[in-house]
Amino acid sequence: MQLTRRRFLKTTLATTAACGLAQTGVAGAQSAANEIIDTHVYLGHWPYEQLSTENPTKLIGDLRRNNISQAWVSSFDGLFHKDIAAVNQRLADACSRPDNEALVPFGTVNPTLPDWEEDVRRCHEVFHMPGIRLHPNYHSYTLSDPRFTRLLELASARGLVVQLVACLDNEKHFLLSPSTTEVNIKPLAGKLAAYKSLRFVIANGYSSANGGTIQALLQSKHVYFESGGSSELECMRKLTDEVSPDRLVFGSGAPLHSIEQSWSMLKRLSMSSGDRKLIAFANANGLIRRDGAEGRQ
DSSP states (O other), X not given: OHHHHHHHHHHHHHHHHHHHHHHHHHHHHHHHHTOOEEEEEEESOOTTSOOTTSSHHHXXXXXXXXXXXXXXXXXXXXXXXXXXXXXXXXXXXXXXXXXXXXXXXXXXXXXXXXXXXXXXXXXXXXXXXXXXXXXHHHHTOOTTSHHHXXXXXXXXXXXXXXXXXXXXXXXXXXXXXXXSSBOOOXXXXXXXTTOTTOOEEEESOSTTOOHHHHHHHXXXXXXXXXXXXXXXXXXXXXXXXXXXXXXXXXXXXBTTSOHHHHHHHHHHSXXXXXXXXXXXXXXXXXXXXXXXXXXXX
């Protein structure tokens, strides 16, 4: 009798555990389906005003509230400081903390400064970053500059994702703003054609490009456009009409722009759930070819 009862209890416990695992699996699948990667986020001090997300802990809270599972982050300091090595070191340190696993560091490179090639090397070899973020208008160079071509060559050789921010903020400041608010991205198509495997993301670039420029850029198979960062739904609608979902990634420009507003506009666009998942997660995840924790050693 006792043996029969033990068998009964064992069978019951096994069945209960199996049901629990099945429920966990379903929950995990649902969670994966709802994952969002924000490809355009910043840490650090923005000199125009005090922002609520200067502290990584506050930023993590903001990401969680908006269901962001991973954020590609750079430092505002990289726009204004000349010691880029120290900027990238602080960024790498902030993203390496156990409670900041959602943050994936994208280093700053300013090709107008001495030893900028060494900054590319450190981003790759020392900080194990998957990519770099460029701000040509803040660093005062054009995309026709030979140093930019050299930067593409180095990034391609190292397998780094290159993210170019065509426009960051339209609010002018007489000391801190760049001479032009938008980067002329028309020369990009000719530049990128030489680097067949270079993974390249254009952030906030739609307003500075016409349809012909966009189509020329899309001839390079590894060029992606960021879907967020615009406060106008119509601008985002035009972008998603011109660029197929498999070449778009989500990016908010936080904390300068609202994550919630950027994601809300994307949800308001008419598209299938599969296309929205490509933009929200799959394309960006494929670009860095790793999860948020890999490579942080």
